[in-house]
Every structure is written in structure tokens, then in C-alpha cells.
Amino acid sequence: MKAAIWHQAKDIRVEEVSLKPHKETEVVVRVAWAGICGSDLHEYLEGPIFIPVDHKDSLTGGQAPLALGHEFSGVVQAIGNKVTKFQVGDHVSINPTLTYGKSSDNIDIYDGYNFIGLGCDGGLAELVNVPEANLYHLPNDFSLKLAATIEPTAVAVQAIKEGALRFGQTVAIFGAGPIGVLIAAAAKAAGATKIIAVDLSITRLKKALELGATDIINPAESDPLEQINQLVPGGVDVSFEVAGVQPTFEQAISATRPRGKMVIVAIYGHPIQFNPMQLTNTGVQLTTTIAYSREAFKQTVALVSQKQINTAPVITKEISLTNIVDEGFKALTTDKSQAKILIKLSGE
Structure with missing residues (x-):
């Protein structure tokens, strides 16, 4: 079978490989569609971050070189x-999160985790082995193409949960990439009345509007903090930092009302610095999120498959596995008009 194999940063190859024998508790999935995640892009540009290179991962047993891909859907083969x-x-x-399972079923990722497609072979391949516990049934008449967007949407749904967003509250999202615009969609579904997206790309800002943002701000044109204060005097109830750089980290705190919440969703490729007094002086509560609970993933399957969250607008391009490097990874580094690029495998 063909698979996109990560060897090292800037070295992903589409190769013919053999599927490992599946375990008695595993299912072989024929992959229909798969997405390129921001985490995959980080691994391409500056990895390894999650990928085990000089040792086998203690949880998954995986080790590079391995097949990427943790946003995918398919059919049981x-x-x-x-x-x-x-x-x-x-x-x-497919919920790609693998854990030791020592904690409760709903909050278990922090007892140790890795991902199918980062810690072991994943879904940027024609076939993949998946533990039964990581699978969720889909209606047979629901698009498997849209189903490939469930995983990133679950990240957004978990971020909304971490921010404890309530009906009628206000939101600012710093970074309108794929996860940022999906947070806008999830915030809309959760009943937010003001959803403000901040990004330097007008194309991405337009995509945020399409998915649920009520207002957009381009920092190249105006001061985002001044604009947010005009839209929501005193600051938003919840801010989301999805860009992963120091300026937006600091702006997200400043944009939040006293005793509001700021949620870090971004993956940071490099350390940043900040003055904790920025939080202390306002009582803003800082929290973080990585991935999602099993409960949040299950809820997202229902939200997307029942079309309560419309993820179709986040898909901006469909490509073949053969062209994944040039038309996928390289395109995402240079073309800010791209949000979610999907790879057509079986195409079912």
C-alpha cells in the first residue's frame, strides 16, 4: 500500500509499505479521506516534536520512520x-488519541498520551490499524469527506469546554487557521453572541466569517486591542490563543475581561516569555488544552454528523496522496488561503 512516511524534518516520502498485522482488538480501516493537521506541518517543518525517533514510544511502540495522519475517516475492512x-x-x-487509560474515561489524556499518526503509523495511508476503542460509528449516508474534519473540530469543541463558554458570552480568537476558524464555528454552536477573529490574512478572516465569526480584525490595519475594546468594552469573556507566537499570547490576555478566561490552543514551536503580572493584575484565568476527552470527541461526532456544526467551508483543497508534499505541506507553508487540505485515498 502507499503511505506518506515521515523520515525527518523536510523529508516526507510517499512509499510502498506493508501494513503491519492487526491485533485481535484492532480494526483495519480502509482510509477514505485524511487531512493535514497543523501538528503534521510542525513535524514537517521542525520535527520531531511528538514523533519518537531514537527510541520506541513507550505507549504506542512506534518509531520513525512512520506514516503520518491523525485526521481521517474510512470504512472497516x-x-x-x-x-x-x-x-x-x-x-x-477515528479518535487518534492513545493513552495509558489510568484516569477516568472522560479525562484521561494527561496520564500520558500520543496519537495515531504521530506516535505510530497513521491515516495518510491506504490502510491503517486502529484499536476498537478509538472508533466511532458514522451514519452510512454521511459524507466520509466531511467526517475527516471531525478530529480537528473536536479540538475546537474541547477548547470551548476548557473556556467554559456560556450562551450569550463573547469570544476573541487570535489566529484564524483551521483550528481558529473551527473554534469560531464551535463558539457559534455554543451560543456566543460576539465572535471576533484576529489574523493577518484577509483570506483566513473571510473564512472565519464563513464559519461563524461576527467580526474580524487585521492587526496590519488597526490595533486589535483597541478594536476589541470598541466591540466589547471591558474585554471578551473568553479568548483563544491559536497562533502560537508571543505577540498574540500577550494580546489574548489583554483582550480578556477581568476574571475572564484565556485558553491556549496553539502548539508552540519555540518557547516564549511573558510577565505573570499581566494575569495577576486582572485576574484573567489562563488554561490550556491538547486534543480532547473521549466525551468531547463523541459529542463532536454527533455535532458534525448531525450538521449542528457545518465544517464544509473549512475544506479548501483536495489532493492525491502522491502530491502530498508539493500540493499539501509546501502549499500550507506558503499559501495562507489554505485552511484544511484533504487527501483523497479511497475517496468513498
Whole structure:
């Protein structure tokens, strides 16, 4: 089978590989569609970050070189002899988060985690082995193309939960990449009345409006903090930092009302510095999120498959696996008009 194999930074190759034998508790998924995540892009540009290179990952047993891809959907092709909840032909969404499972079912990622497609072989391949516990049934009449957007949407849904957003509250999102615009969509579904997106790309800002933002701000044209204060005097209830750079980190805190919440969603490629007094002087509560709970993923499957969150506008391009480097990874580094690039595998 063909797969996009990560060897090192700037070295991803589409190769012919053999699928490892699946375990008795695993399902073989024939991948229909897969997305390129910001985490994949970080691994391409400056990895390894999550990918184990000089050792086997203690949780997954995986080690580079490995197949990337943790945003994918597909159809069950084979099942292990201890699989009880899935049958050949089922349409499935995949929660790629793997944990030790020591904590509760809903909040278990912080007892140690890695991801299918980062810690072991993933879904940028024609076939992939997935533990039964990481699969969710999809209606057979629901688009598997849209189902490939469930995983990044779950990141956005978890961010909304971490911010404890309530109906009628206000939001500022710093960074209108794929996760940023999906946070706008999730905030709209959660009942936010003001959803302000901040980004330097007018194309991305327009995409944020399409997915749910009520207002957009380009820092190249005006001071974002002044603009936010005009829109929401006193600051927003919840801010989301999705850009992963120091200026937006500081702006997100400053844009938040006293005792409001600021949620870090971005993956930071490099350390930043900030003065904790910026928080102390206003009582802004700082929290972070990585991935999602099982409960949040299950809820996102329902929200997307029942079309309560419309993720279709986040898809900006469809490409073949063969062209994933030039038309996928390289395009995402140079073309800010791109949000979610999907790779067509079986295309079902």
C-alpha cells in the first residue's frame, strides 16, 4: 500500500509499505479521506516534536520512520477476533488519541498520551490499524469527506469546554487557521453572541466569517486591542490563543475581561516569555488544552454528523496522496488561503 512516511524534518516520502498485522482488538480501516493537521506541518517543518525517533514510544511502540495522519475517516475492512462492536463495511470516525487509560474515561489524556499518526503509523495511508476503542460509528449516508474534519473540530469543541463558554458570552480568537476558524464555528454552536477573529490574512478572516465569526480584525490595519475594546468594552469573556507566537499570547490576555478566561490552543514551536503580572493584575484565568476527552470527541461526532456544526467551508483543497508534499505541506507553508487540505485515498 502507499503511505506518506515521515523520515525527518523536510523529508516526507510517499512509499510502498506493508501494513503491519492487526491485533485481535484492532480494526483495519480502509482510509477514505485524511487531512493535514497543523501538528503534521510542525513535524514537517521542525520535527520531531511528538514523533519518537531514537527510541520506541513507550505507549504506542512506534518509531520513525512512520506514516503520518491523525485526521481521517474510512470504512472497516477487517476486524480482530476480539472486536465486538464493529463489522466489515461500517463507516467510522477515528479518535487518534492513545493513552495509558489510568484516569477516568472522560479525562484521561494527561496520564500520558500520543496519537495515531504521530506516535505510530497513521491515516495518510491506504490502510491503517486502529484499536476498537478509538472508533466511532458514522451514519452510512454521511459524507466520509466531511467526517475527516471531525478530529480537528473536536479540538475546537474541547477548547470551548476548557473556556467554559456560556450562551450569550463573547469570544476573541487570535489566529484564524483551521483550528481558529473551527473554534469560531464551535463558539457559534455554543451560543456566543460576539465572535471576533484576529489574523493577518484577509483570506483566513473571510473564512472565519464563513464559519461563524461576527467580526474580524487585521492587526496590519488597526490595533486589535483597541478594536476589541470598541466591540466589547471591558474585554471578551473568553479568548483563544491559536497562533502560537508571543505577540498574540500577550494580546489574548489583554483582550480578556477581568476574571475572564484565556485558553491556549496553539502548539508552540519555540518557547516564549511573558510577565505573570499581566494575569495577576486582572485576574484573567489562563488554561490550556491538547486534543480532547473521549466525551468531547463523541459529542463532536454527533455535532458534525448531525450538521449542528457545518465544517464544509473549512475544506479548501483536495489532493492525491502522491502530491502530498508539493500540493499539501509546501502549499500550507506558503499559501495562507489554505485552511484544511484533504487527501483523497479511497475517496468513498
